[in-house]
Amino acid sequence: MTSGGESGNAEHGNAAPEHPAPATDLRKRVRMWVAPMVVITLLMSLLGTMYLAYVVDPASHLHRFPIALVDQDDGDTIGGKPMNVGKQISDALLAQIPSDKVDLRVMGINSAQHDLGNAKIYGAIIIPTDFTKRLGIFATASVVPGDITQPTITVNTSPRMGSFSVSLVQAITSTALSKVDETVGKQLGDTVNAQLRRPDGSTTELVGLSRLMLAQPIEVITTAYHPLPAGTGGGLVAFFYAMMVLLAGFTGAMVINGMVDSALGFAPTEFGPWYVHYPAASVSRLKTLLIKWGIITCTAPIVAAVYMGLATWLGMPIDRAPALWLYTTFAIIAVGVTALSVVAAFGTAGLLINLILFIVLGLPSSGGTIPVEAIPKSLAWLAGFEPMHQVFLGIRAILYFDAGADAGLARAVWMTLLGLGIGLLLGAVVTRYYDRKGLHRKPATARS
Template structure:
């Protein structure tokens, strides 16, 4: 045993260099993913899906049968204003409500049935008293993401105001051509005749976190899986005698039970699968039973919660088995650093730089959040994200199994055992 003072290790350049590189890399990586992804959502906005609906039944304006609703929606659809930032989708009311109810639209602009008739009344010969202004309705969809819904609301409001101005120019020209004698109040309305009304297109219950409860619940499931992987991996190693365990002032080292790397991973995975039943149940009980989160389809939500924790945990165990101690760093990067900014929970994928959009296509948190949203907000509709979530869990489990067991089997075949045969740790129970 060396008599050198333990603080002498601070003189070792390698200690400073290795730790400095690792923590510096982590700090830079988290900054790039979190800040870089969200620094300019409006500047990176590309094809945000927004509905355009004209329910207008048309009416005679200036003696001609006119459908101003169709003119407005077609004009907005063809307009080059905003470039390709908004993906305007022409549809009917039923289709629009269905798409909002699946989170596939971030908002919509609706022209009502009596729009043309109300506009015609402003310039009609019988105008008297206070004129009734036509209405253009902007629908938001907070369940699809607060930032995306806000962007859609801004775009649709601007489009509605522009449409109102265009209709006003048309009305003014018609009134001047007909030399109509209109009341002063009606003349003031001609320049900007329509009222823009904002409504919630897919209302959520009060305990839905303004559309973020699905994301935070999904994040809980991912964190449970990754932290459980770290705990279970350490406890299995201790139980097999490969590592010691510090409990307060005591250090315990069990007798060595030699196991191949594949066997060790199999034991850990078995624990993860069984304990995911407990974690999923407690997560659901805590969110719904204790905190009062609005939720329906509870058996399905419980099943998905359990499967998510199990798959994330097995993936984490595979990384730990393959990479050892650095595995926890890779788990954190994959499941948190790269996943949270690309989950589409706050800022939609359509408002992220291209690199982050690509990550969002396979990062697990986005798929998990989409499935939980479907269960919580969209009546568990399969094409609202639930099917994709199940499929990606299956793919994730297959990849994790092939990677973890494939590489550990390779280690075993190459004789890369964790402890050489001639090195036998002795049982230890002593004060640290």
């Protein structure tokens, strides 16, 4: 009977073949080779585009780079005429420096110092109160003996905003002020020559050294505002610390996801040649996610404390230790919860989504090594919501700006809270929906 039944089924074409058809087998083999190659190529293309666009030519991407312009000059009389050279220089700088590239903000000295101390600007050009007076004395001294000091303009940089931003400020101000120096020098030389003109129309020629001094009368002094202490890596420590926080949340979430799934029997466990696949536990998707959230929440304060212990051991100054520990813990939880929710919602594809969200797009838009105002505008747009930029602002504010809310900490906290809320909502809603639809995590043969 059994043989006859099998024969009958075969005659009617109902028996399933023991091996897949050659065409089907070929398609599977092609898919097995091609699919990973395509995914890796696309991912690396995106990574290469983001990273190279970020670093190749920052100066060409400069946009709205904020620098303060402080004109304190009271003016004076030069050659019998009232003058305010500081005002002339300010007007010249505003006209020469492209406003689409540099946001030159005219303000008082107190406002400039406040903005430098709160990470609002990258530098300041300061014209002193006695600038015109000193310029007049300098011009007179070119023909009259006496001790003089060269008129000065001070450029304050903010090393706490990063070493590359300091270089940009120096390059921008050096180019602009060198042109101003030539213009003022020509004007000053004409004034002195007019004073030396005799009634008969002849003039006394200036000696070569005097002409050289008048040609470039302004001394530009570049100083660091609130210099960084030792152990900060020239300002780069804040960026790498922020990256460590992101990696703790992102990588930690992926480790937790794999280990919990293995323990619950949803994925095999492998250590070298050792392989085991436990029976799948009768646990809903939502409860599984809650377990993972709980683990990352308990792990975050431990990792935050480890980071601070290592930083202290290596000589990194931490003036606001409680704030750094609290925010680091908060950020790790927010990133970890969101990363776990993405995997719960999208499965294996969630790993790629997390990699792109937190790393591939995060690093070039962070502003940690190159200011956001010196990267392509598309990347600068990403900085508005990318997690790494928000975390960097918070870490930098705590480490370098006395945990000031205006220095970026308030924005970092609110954006991190928003990210945590989105992660919780995404994970809870999607896993609950999957559970209600009966989309349980079981092998295909075990589904009813």
